[in-house]
Amino acid sequence: MVPWTAVALITATTFFSCLDTGSCHSCLEVFPSIEYQCTDRNFSEVPMDIPSSTQNLDLSFNPLRSLAPRSFSRITGLIILDLSRCDIQKIEDDTYQGLYNLSTLILTGNPIQSLGLRAFYGLPKLQKLVVVETNLVSLEDFPIGHLVTLQELYLGHNFISSLQLPSYFASFSSLQHLDLHLNQIKNISDGDLEPIKLNSNLTLDLSQNPIQYIQPGILKGIHLSGLILRGSFHSSTIMDACLKGMTGLQVDKLVLGDYKNEIRLGSFESNTLDGLCEVDISEFWMVAPSEFPSDSNGFFKCLVNISIFHLVMAPIEELTNLPTFPKLFSLVLTECNFDILPILPSTSLPSLKELRITRHKDLTTLSNLELPNLELLDLSQNSLTVLSCCSDNTFGTTKLKYLNLSYNAHIKFSKNFMGLENLESLDLQHCKLKDQNNLPLFFSLTNLQYLDISYTDTHVKSKHMFTGLSNLRHLKMAGNSFQDNILHDIFKNLSELVSLNISYCHLERVLQEAMESLHQLQVLDISHNNLQTFDPLICMPLWNLQVLNCSFNSLTALDGQNLEALPGTLVSIDLSGNPFDCVCDHQIFFQWVKEHIHLLNRSNPMTCQNPSHMKDVSVLLFDNITCQMKNTIIAMSVLGIMVVILVLALVYKFYFHLMLLVGCKKIGGGESTYDAFVIYSSQDEEWVRKELVKNLEEGVPSFQLCLHYRDFIPGVAIAANIIQEGFHKSRKVIVVISKHFIQSRWCKFEYEIAQTWQFLSSQAGIIFIMLQKVEKSLLRQQVELYRLLRRNTYLEWEDTSLGRHVFWRRLRKALLDGRTKSHNKVAEQGTR
Numbered sequence: 001m002v003p004w005t006a007v008a009l010i011t012a013t014t015f016f017s018c019l020d021t022g023s024c025h026s027c028l029e030v031f032p033s034i035e036y037q038c039t040d041r042n043f044s045e046v047p048m049d050i051p052s053s054t055q056n057l058d059l060s061f062n063p064l065r066s067l068a069p070r071s072f073s074r075i076t077g078l079i080i081l082d083l084s085r086c087d088i089q090k091i092e093d094d095t096y097q098g099l100y101n102l103s104t105l106i107l108t109g110n111p112i113q114s115l116g117l118r119a120f121y122g123l124p125k126l127q128k129l130v131v132v133e134t135n136l137v138s139l140e141d142f143p144i145g146h147l148v149t150l151q152e153l154y155l156g157h158n159f160i161s162s163l164q165l166p167s168y169f170a171s172f173s174s175l176q177h178l179d180l181h182l183n184q185i186k187n188i189s190d191g192d193l194e195p196i197k198l199n200s201n202l203t204l205d206l207s208q209n210p211i212q213y214i215q216p217g218i219l220k221g222i223h224l225s226g227l228i229l230r231g232s233f234h235s236s237t238i239m240d241a242c243l244k245g246m247t248g249l250q251v252d253k254l255v256l257g258d259y260k261n262e263i264r265l266g267s268f269e270s271n272t273l274d275g276l277c278e279v280d281i282s283e284f285w286m287v288a289p290s291e292f293p294s295d296s297n298g299f300f301k302c303l304v305n306i307s308i309f310h311l312v313m314a315p316i317e318e319l320t321n322l323p324t325f326p327k328l329f330s331l332v333l334t335e336c337n338f339d340i341l342p343i344l345p346s347t348s349l350p351s352l353k354e355l356r357i358t359r360h361k362d363l364t365t366l367s368n369l370e371l372p373n374l375e376l377l378d379l380s381q382n383s384l385t386v387l388s389c390c391s392d393n394t395f396g397t398t399k400l401k402y403l404n405l406s407y408n409a410h411i412k413f414s415k416n417f418m419g420l421e422n423l424e425s426l427d428l429q430h431c432k433l434k435d436q437n438n439l440p441l442f443f444s445l446t447n448l449q450y451l452d453i454s455y456t457d458t459h460v461k462s463k464h465m466f467t468g469l470s471n472l473r474h475l476k477m478a479g480n481s482f483q484d485n486i487l488h489d490i491f492k493n494l495s496e497l498v499s500l501n502i503s504y505c506h507l508e509r510v511l512q513e514a515m516e517s518l519h520q521l522q523v524l525d526i527s528h529n530n531l532q533t534f535d536p537l538i539c540m541p542l543w544n545l546q547v548l549n550c551s552f553n554s555l556t557a558l559d560g561q562n563l564e565a566l567p568g569t570l571v572s573i574d575l576s577g578n579p580f581d582c583v584c585d586h587q588i589f590f591q592w593v594k595e596h597i598h599l600l601n602r603s604n605p606m607t608c609q610n611p612s613h614m615k616d617v618s619v620l621l622f623d624n625i626t627c628q629m630k631n632t633i634i635a636m637s638v639l640g641i642m643v644v645i646l647v648l649a650l651v652y653k654f655y656f657h658l659m660l661l662v663g664c665k666k667i668g669g670g671e672s673t674y675d676a677f678v679i680y681s682s683q684d685e686e687w688v689r690k691e692l693v694k695n696l697e698e699g700v701p702s703f704q705l706c707l708h709y710r711d712f713i714p715g716v717a718i719a720a721n722i723i724q725e726g727f728h729k730s731r732k733v734i735v736v737i738s739k740h741f742i743q744s745r746w747c748k749f750e751y752e753i754a755q756t757w758q759f760l761s762s763q764a765g766i767i768f769i770m771l772q773k774v775e776k777s778l779l780r781q782q783v784e785l786y787r788l789l790r791r792n793t794y795l796e797w798e799d800t801s802l803g804r805h806v807f808w809r810r811l812r813k814a815l816l817d818g819r820t821k822s823h824n825k826v827a828e829q830g831t832r
């Protein structure tokens with residue numbers, strides 16, 4: 001029943017989603033109805049099964065060849081369209097008509113031969129156009145003049161030979177990036193950049209063009225956000241001349257240099273950069289230069305006013321003999337070829353506040369720095385082993401606010417950050433941290449706001465690990481471990497913490513008090529652990545929690561009773577990747593999930609692991625109807641069992657009454673052997689023998705009495721005898737009441753049976769004989785008997801001659817009542 005419901009549901013949902021999105025197999029559905037990837041599927045036209053709501057469509061590497069008008073007008077939702085390497089040779093007019101929201105169009109690697117004049121019509125929101133490697137020869141007849149919303153235009157790897165920008169560029173007021181790399185531009189001359197003169201926000205990439213000539217003064221008054229000239233000059237002599245031609249240019253960021261695998265510039269002369277004295281530059285990049293002149297003082301003399309200096313892949317071993325850079329604020333050295341830190345003379349760099357030395361494979365030791373104003377130091381991604389980390393002496397500054405030592409080899413702690421109390425951000429991720437000794441390592445860092453010790457082989461043993469970090473706002477410690485895999489209350493003093501990442505930590509349990517003081521916490525990532533339970537009560541103190549990520553643990557459910565403890569501030573909860581037990585015990589939880597679906601992320605679905613027929617099915621398909629059915633079944637069974645027990649109890653209690661009933665049916669009113677069955681107390685046996693038997697059995701007419709001492713069959717249980725011999729075979733019952741009788745349990749049993757018997761056989765009657773006066777109070781103790789005596793008349797034994805006479809007459813009359821004739825005869829014959 002259950003599996004079939006589930007299967008039907010799944011089939012139905014798949015079926016409907018297929019109807020909705022067309023067929024499900026022609027493209028990869030990255031995000032339903034939104035993103036489809038159709039790379040390399042041998043489509044010769046746009047597939048019909050792409051839903052019109054699709055925003056991101058990748059059709060690259062299909063043999064589309066030519067595009068007809070309105071090819072995409074059905075998919076009106078498109079925002080990104082990738083048509084890379086589709087062998088498109090012809091784009092007709094109005095091909096993209098209808099794509100009101102298209103923002104990115106990628107046409108890389110198409111051998112376009114024919115382009116309609118209205119080819120790009122109907123793209124009112126296009127921001128990024130990529131026409132790299134499309135056989136473009138000239139910008140003049142490239143029909144994009146109306147695309148005034150363009151922000152990025154990529155025209156690289158074509159055959160454009162002139163930088164003469166068409167006048168329509170003047171209307172591209174939002175253009176920020178113009179990429180013309182790998183074209184055939186040889187010179188920059190009069191009027192070329194005139195149309196963009198008013199756009200000061202543009203970055204122009206002319207890398208890998210064979211530039212030979214820049215007309216001097218032609219760039220005067222032009223302000224560029226960036227100018228990239230990598231591999232643009234075939235020799236340092238040509239570069240020298242061209243830079244001189246750039247007089248009067250104002251550029252925020254200038255990039256010069258080569259590509260590592262294609263060095264064109266030879267070794268530099270000390271005057272190679274002289275032309276830059278007349279160029280206003282704030283950020284200067286030099287990429288992969290082959291060799292600096294020994295006179296670096298002279299070489300850099302025109303760059304002294306820059307504020308940011310990047311040296312990438314530079315062949316430097318030392319940076320002595322530098323001119324003074326009075327405004328240099330940031331120095332970045334990336335992938336250079338030194339294996340010990342170059343000495344940076346603080347006199348040359350009086351304003352240096354930021355130093356980044358990254359990605360040096362051979363840099364293994366940290367020599368002391370002497371930069372007293374340094375506030376930011378990024379030494380990440382080298383191969384450093386820091387033997388005694390860290391103090392103000394290590395870096396020659398006490399002003400350090402940001403220290404990044406991540407992705408290095410080993411860091412040994414010994415100085416506990418003495419003198420670095422101003423640190424606000426400390427990144428040690430992916431280093432092997434040694435000698436932590438579980439002391440409060442960061443005790444002095446009271447200003448620290450950001451700490452990353454992810455993947456540092458940290459094994460947290462001490463409760464005091466984070467003591468002192470009273471201003472910490474972000475703590476990342478993924479990929480470490482905790483003692484016994486239990487999270488204790490180690491975050492006690494981190495009351496300012498806003499985000500906490502303890503993913504990939506092998507955690508098996510989180511103690512209730514672990515997060516007690518984290519009232520400011522907004523983001524908690526505890527994913528990829530081994531938690532089998534996560535009590536929502538843990539989150540109760542997290543009054544500001546917005547994002548909770550418990551994905552990829554071993555949770556089978558959350559405790560349904562405590563779900564109310566989850567803070568109301570939550571906007572996102574991720575429980576995906578857990579082996580949920582989709583059983584009725586957890587139905588409150590699954591109901592809660594359904595009611596809080598807005599907190600879940602559709603792309604990270606929660607699926608069942610158990611029971612097996614629900615495996616990999618979304619927990620949203622868990623149906624509590626089956627649970628109600630189960631409840632009903634349980635209730636019914638309980639009721640049934642109770643009824644059976646009740647019946648058994650009744651049968652037990654009234655066993656003899658039932659036997660009586662059975663006997664009645666069996667005998668079915670057949671002949672009776674006795675006239676009366678006498679019930680009496682054994683104490684009264686004498687009276688029964690001497691008076692009752694004598695008078696009734698020996699008188700005329702004579703009556704046959706059933707007396708247990710005489711008539712009961714030996715070897716049969718007394719109770720059975722009472723019923724089978726006494727009641728079943730007698731017409732009437734004589735009850736001899738005395739004090740003894742009332743006190744005897746057997747007698748009580750007998751007259752109760754008698755009562756039932758009377759009730760069952762209509763003609764039968766009970767004759768009560770009151771042998772002695774019994775006190776009413778004693779009588780009342782036998783409620784039933786008392787009631788019977790009140791309802792029925794009874795005979796009183798009186799041992800006087802008149803009393804006897806009356807008594808025997810009344811008794812005989814009562815016994816005769818209902819006696820059949822034949823019986824009478826038999827009785828009469830018997831008496832003769």
Ligand SMILES: *[C@@H]1O[C@H](CO)[C@@H](O)[C@H](O)[C@H]1NC(C)=O
Nearest residue numbers: 040041042043044045062063
């Ligand atoms: C691609 O589709 C064409 C027909 O459209 C067919 O002739 C060709 O064999 C297909 N190529 C592959 C590799 O399937």
Ligand SMILES: *[C@@H]1O[C@H](CO)[C@@H](O)[C@H](O)[C@H]1NC(C)=O
Nearest residue numbers: 053075076077078099100101
């Ligand atoms: C275009 O985007 C806007 C807002 O982003 C949306 O309201 C509109 O429906 C989209 N148009 C089409 C045709 O999808």
Ligand SMILES: *[C@@H]1O[C@H](CO)[C@@H](O)[C@H](O)[C@H]1NC(C)=O
Nearest residue numbers: 161162163186187188189213
């Ligand atoms: C610069 O290039 C343009 C067009 O390619 C050409 O007409 C002009 O003669 C060139 N000027 C110089 C000085 O090379």
Ligand SMILES: *[C@@H]1O[C@H](CO)[C@@H](O)[C@H](O)[C@H]1NC(C)=O
Nearest residue numbers: 173174175176200201202225
């Ligand atoms: C300049 O470009 C930046 C992005 O690079 C953008 O944020 C800014 O708004 C642009 N300014 C103008 C005046 O266009």
Ligand SMILES: *[C@@H]1O[C@H](CO)[C@@H](O)[C@H](O)[C@H]1NC(C)=O
Nearest residue numbers: 276277278301302303304305
């Ligand atoms: C650097 O700026 C100072 C004044 O701010 C100026 O005198 C000097 O000429 C500039 N140097 C260069 C090479 O531009």
Ligand SMILES: *[C@@H]1O[C@H](CO)[C@@H](O)[C@H](O)[C@H]1NC(C)=O
Nearest residue numbers: 358380381404406407425427
């Ligand atoms: C430290 O450097 C690494 C690698 O360069 C980088 O990923 C990380 O974001 C940096 N840390 C901070 C806090 O900026």
Ligand SMILES: *[C@@H]1O[C@H](CO)[C@@H](O)[C@H](O)[C@H]1NC(C)=O
Nearest residue numbers: 467468469470492493494517
């Ligand atoms: C840490 O918090 C405890 C109380 O939770 C407090 O007694 C102690 O002084 C705090 N320690 C520091 C260093 O702030």
Ligand SMILES: *[C@@H]1O[C@H](CO)[C@@H](O)[C@H](O)[C@H]1NC(C)=O
Nearest residue numbers: 454478501502503504523525
């Ligand atoms: C937590 O750290 C893990 C591992 O570094 C990372 O993948 C994840 O994105 C982080 N979580 C958050 C919320 O930043």
Ligand SMILES: *[C@@H]1O[C@H](CO)[C@@H](O)[C@H](O)[C@H]1NC(C)=O
Nearest residue numbers: 527549551572573574601604
């Ligand atoms: C939760 O963590 C997992 C694994 O790190 C990640 O894939 C997922 O995107 C996160 N969820 C949210 C809502 O950040």
Ligand SMILES: *[C@@H]1O[C@H](CO)[C@@H](O)[C@H](O)[C@H]1NC(C)=O
Nearest residue numbers: 587588591592594623624625
């Ligand atoms: C069962 O599901 C229905 C509808 O989804 C819901 O109204 C009801 O509260 C659920 N019962 C329980 C016990 O969760």
Ligand SMILES: *[C@@H]1O[C@H](CO)[C@@H](O)[C@H](O)[C@H]1NC(C)=O
Nearest residue numbers: 572574599600601602603604
């Ligand atoms: C859902 O999760 C995916 C990846 O895990 C992420 O890229 C996306 O931004 C998330 N969406 C929302 C609405 O949180």
